Amino acid sequence: MSGSSRTELLQAEHLTRHFKIGGLLSRRTLHAVDDVSFAIGEREIVALAGESGSGKSTVARVLARIYKPTSGEVYFEGKPVSRIRSRRDRLRYSGLVPMVFQDPFGSINPVFRVQHGVLRSLKLHRPELPGRERAAEAARVFEAVGLGADMLERFPYELSGGQRQRVGFAQALAMRPKLILADEPVSMLDVSIRIGLLNLMTELRDTMGVSILYITHDIASARYVADRLIVMYAGQIAETGPIDEVLASPRHPYTQLLLSTVPDPRAPLSVAAETDRGEPPKVIDPSPGCRFRYRCPLAIDACAQVTPVLAELRPGHHAACHVAQKAPAEAVKAFQ
Amino acid sequence: MPEVLEVSGLSVDYVLDRGDVRAVDDVSFTVGRGEFLGIVGESGCGKSTLLFAVAQLLAPPARVAAGSVNFQGTNLVGLTDSQLSAVRWRDMSVVMQSAMNALNPVKSIGAQFRDAMRAHGKPAKDEIEARSAQVLRMVGIDPVHLHSYPHQLSGGMRQRSMIAMALLFTPDLVIMDEPTSALDVVAQRSLMVQIKELQLAYGFAVIFVTHDMSLISHFSDRLMVMYAGQVDELGATRTVFDRPLHPYTHGLLEAFPSIRGPKIPLKGIPGNPPDMARLPSGCRFHPRCPHAVDKCGQVEPDLVELDEVMVRCVRRQDGSLPVTAGQEGSLSR
Numbered sequence: 001m002s003g004s005s006r007t008e009l010l011q012a013e014h015l016t017r018h019f020k021i022g023g024l025l026s027r028r029t030l031h032a033v034d035d036v037s038f039a040i041g042e043r044e045i046v047a048l049a050g051e052s053g054s055g056k057s058t059v060a061r062v063l064a065r066i067y068k069p070t071s072g073e074v075y076f077e078g079k080p081v082s083r084i085r086s087r088r089d090r091l092r093y094s095g096l097v098p099m100v101f102q103d104p105f106g107s108i109n110p111v112f113r114v115q116h117g118v119l120r121s122l123k124l125h126r127p128e129l130p131g132r133e134r135a136a137e138a139a140r141v142f143e144a145v146g147l148g149a150d151m152l153e154r155f156p157y158e159l160s161g162g163q164r165q166r167v168g169f170a171q172a173l174a175m176r177p178k179l180i181l182a183d184e185p186v187s188m189l190d191v192s193i194r195i196g197l198l199n200l201m202t203e204l205r206d207t208m209g210v211s212i213l214y215i216t217h218d219i220a221s222a223r224y225v226a227d228r229l230i231v232m233y234a235g236q237i238a239e240t241g242p243i244d245e246v247l248a249s250p251r252h253p254y255t256q257l258l259l260s261t262v263p264d265p266r267a268p269l270s271v272a273a274e275t276d277r278g279e280p281p282k283v284i285d286p287s288p289g290c291r292f293r294y295r296c297p298l299a300i301d302a303c304a305q306v307t308p309v310l311a312e313l314r315p316g317h318h319a320a321c322h323v324a325q326k327a328p329a330e331a332v333k334a335f336q
Numbered sequence: 337m338p339e340v341l342e343v344s345g346l347s348v349d350y351v352l353d354r355g356d357v358r359a360v361d362d363v364s365f366t367v368g369r370g371e372f373l374g375i376v377g378e379s380g381c382g383k384s385t386l387l388f389a390v391a392q393l394l395a396p397p398a399r400v401a402a403g404s405v406n407f408q409g410t411n412l413v414g415l416t417d418s419q420l421s422a423v424r425w426r427d428m429s430v431v432m433q434s435a436m437n438a439l440n441p442v443k444s445i446g447a448q449f450r451d452a453m454r455a456h457g458k459p460a461k462d463e464i465e466a467r468s469a470q471v472l473r474m475v476g477i478d479p480v481h482l483h484s485y486p487h488q489l490s491g492g493m494r495q496r497s498m499i500a501m502a503l504l505f506t507p508d509l510v511i512m513d514e515p516t517s518a519l520d521v522v523a524q525r526s527l528m529v530q531i532k533e534l535q536l537a538y539g540f541a542v543i544f545v546t547h548d549m550s551l552i553s554h555f556s557d558r559l560m561v562m563y564a565g566q567v568d569e570l571g572a573t574r575t576v577f578d579r580p581l582h583p584y585t586h587g588l589l590e591a592f593p594s595i596r597g598p599k600i601p602l603k604g605i606p607g608n609p610p611d612m613a614r615l616p617s618g619c620r621f622h623p624r625c626p627h628a629v630d631k632c633g634q635v636e637p638d639l640v641e642l643d644e645v646m647v648r649c650v651r652r653q654d655g656s657l658p659v660t661a662g663q664e665g666s667l668s669r
Contacts (some may be wrong), residue, residue: 022441051488051520051521051522051523052491052519052520052523161379162608190378190379190587190590191547191548191549191550191590191591192378192547192587192588193378193604194592194604195592195603195604196604197590197594198593198604199601199602199603217521217522218521219521219595220592220593220594220595221592221593223593223595223599224476224593224599224602237443247595257522258521258522260525261521261522261524261525262521262595263525263550263551263553271524277633
């Protein structure tokens, strides 16, 4: 994937993040992210999907430089992120790659008016902007996310969840970002409010040329906004490709499982018999082999011995599955 | 179906210094034996307040202002705590939203089960243990976890053990307040299937509150849509999904993108639910309604039965809203 000819905005190569767990002398290691490589282009929304514990938030935090990778490298506009040293470069990077958080109730300081965060971002990340122009700029980004300028003076408690999440995006936009890391930005909102935020994300891409890494467990919303999909399982990428293509013909059994859990109100009323009851494993000191094999109805001997790697099955569409790589597309049907 | 629960004319007020705010306004519905009733609506529409009123768990400043809650022939409104104690947990149990906070973090699961059983009966020690292990097995958790503390379990397991706790006495009615909203999709789906299987096996009735309509489409028998403290639509789930009569129901159905079929731009429902202290005149939904006309701002619509579905919409009732209007969309195609 990383070898594509077009210029990528961000490239992650063999990104790995382990956490030591247990007591001081413990040698156990949790493999939160294991050898993950992907790229995000300009003006592109990439959805990163997976269950809780799949490592998707850890990826976002490594990209945001909250965690240092255990190994591997992130390249932003071709330059390695690990080389960033000076305060100026750090601020520049976090302004270009800001994060929007999941919890709109916990991520805004309740004692300040909502403009506080935006004005502060402007002061820190765009010091060239004269003080008197900051208010105008704050009003402009509020306008861009669909909030009236009068909202700037409000306190967080006066805003609904959807409005607060828009404030989160406004704060990110104030820094003139190239890539917004949105970690489950709509999962705590009411279903009726979510669509507005999803529409805002596509609008930001189309009008401002911002790329977005959209982290979610909701495949239907990913399909609605994203151009490309990365499916993670237990710290590794299971499948990736153009989102329509992947969802039309998912090759990895795990992607098929995720798809099968999306409620379809038009389907006849029935309780599916083959519903999966498993949970994603905590990957502690893993042995080789596919990490999904315990839940996979199609697992073969090779799955317990060799860790599958991503292979291109169709142009741009990769899957890390022994079975899918051997068998034709129609033969791989684990979950309907 | 004999009714397990009959709620009629129930209103709940929050008594505040600046005046009373009516959070639940004249709500009536019934739940039959073994029936699954889904209640949907946005945050702040009064659905949790309604559940608390049904279970008689309201605490000041909230109070029942009018109406009755008949549970198996007894009106629960006005009963004292000791009278309610005979009903609670034995015949009617509650599964709260977010098991993350509902379980006591410093007590093992088994100890919490024991507390619940002792509070509502005088069972022997081995009886408690046998039943605790049995209900855990019913929800698919190994009974060794009776000795586990909540932090040692995953979110899905915690939520399932909450459900196990609700089933300790084989109740006739289990009230569930968004039990799956803290879980991710796969766990959510498997929990829903599990609830349905348990319900079919043990025959208890379920009231299930959620803001995600798609979630209960396959599981509930009847669906009640609430908006601003009132019932807007109430009917068989299948009928309501296939032919939503109220524009608000339709908006909720259109609010989630489809995983199959063509991609179409969705709008969701513009605006926010009204402030319950400053309700709009006429129909409470009309400021957000794409089909609103002048009349909607003037006349307060009643809940009227129309083709076996109860609906509160003036334009639907006088027939001025064509049946096809607002029904083209991702769902009904």
